[in-house]
Amino acid sequence: MTRFDPTGPLRGRLRPPSDKSISHRAALIAAMGEGETAIKGYLDAADTRSTLAAVEALGARVEGLGVAGLEPTIRVAGVGLSGARGARIDVGNAGTLLRLLPGWLAGQEGGEWTLDGDDSIRRRPVDRIAVPLREMGARLVCREERLPPLQITGAPLQGITYEMPVASAQVKSCLLFAGLLAEGETRVIEGLPSRDHSERMLAAAGAIVRRESDSVVIEPAQRLEPGEIAIPADISSAAFFVVAALLVGGSEVVLEEVGINPTRTGLLAILSRMGAEIEVEPQGERGGEPTGRIRVRHVRPEQLQGVEVEGAEIPLAIDELPLVALVACFADGTTRIRDAAELRRKESDRILTIAAALTAMGGQVDTTEDGMEIHGAGGLRGGAIDSHGDHRIAMLGAVAGLASFQGVEVAGMDAAAVSYPGFEVDLGSLLDGGG
């Protein structure tokens, strides 16, 4: 159990750790590349270590991974688009690795791979990638037709047009990777836009990839040359301090060099609608991604109102919806989150784990099939919660503790290391007014 007491305020400046989504893509695309790729600011966390171990198992050479908590420059010597050797791959807890990597492997004839991971990974569906990949000609076997372990036997692929049934950047990215080795173009139609990091990075590495209204189209490629990739700070990690500063009296925090790609900034728009005071000052670009300085101040709970969160906003804030629900407990009125059934398929069933955590701390939450209603009461009492091995629920508990009346005990705080091993240290530095 780790205890978080209402000891605020949070003050100071911080560069949150590098972006997890972008780091996964950088390691994979570097491994697909010719020659050596330097990745500046690769996230050093459990999930992204799984991706480095995976590309090493496939034959890529990785050098320069530093001390936990720091973001080193690493060098990856790629194996080329068709050069991955057969392997059994442990993806750990990394859903992004589980869904993206098969796209690259599926078209490499003669190879055989098995992907498996921890207990949480074994509950994460892979039929969402297996169905369209098979349509392209891929040979895949998974447990009960939808779960890992996933076996892949390389086979010739044909480009397809695929309309995704749910907005998923992971499915889109998987199919774009597969399209590199397919015959003819591959078109992915997305009803609602999701994060576009893969498109940006593939284009920078020389792939022909373009957006056409609601689709992304990729042409087959002979080779990729990523050269150098720089990674901005992760808005999904910054989000915990944004919300902590918003809720804890007297706080003011500045977060530096944060990725503010518009496909990731849904939380900032939602919080502003609730009454938060958040300023974003653009800081240029890093690795083809826009970055900015985010300044956030405490506002009194009376200034925060409940809101409706649904439709196109859901994919733009998918990983931050736990924090939206937390802020909703402090706001006036009801917040309704709809169209978010995908939350049930994350590192935990987040509709259940968010509701359980908030209820245990004195919040009033009704769950629905595709979301939840949170009845704001101007604050949270506090209590004891379980992360259920989910990094974002663990960090939510810490933030809730600081903002609560009586503090919060979190069981399973170690899960934070999946995306943010230095979370407690960084939080401590802001509580000391440092940074």
Ligand code: S3P
């Ligand atoms: C991710 C996409 C999102 C997100 C996940 C990371 C990615 O998942 O929830 O944490 O890196 O592509 P979906 O694309 O499945 O919604």
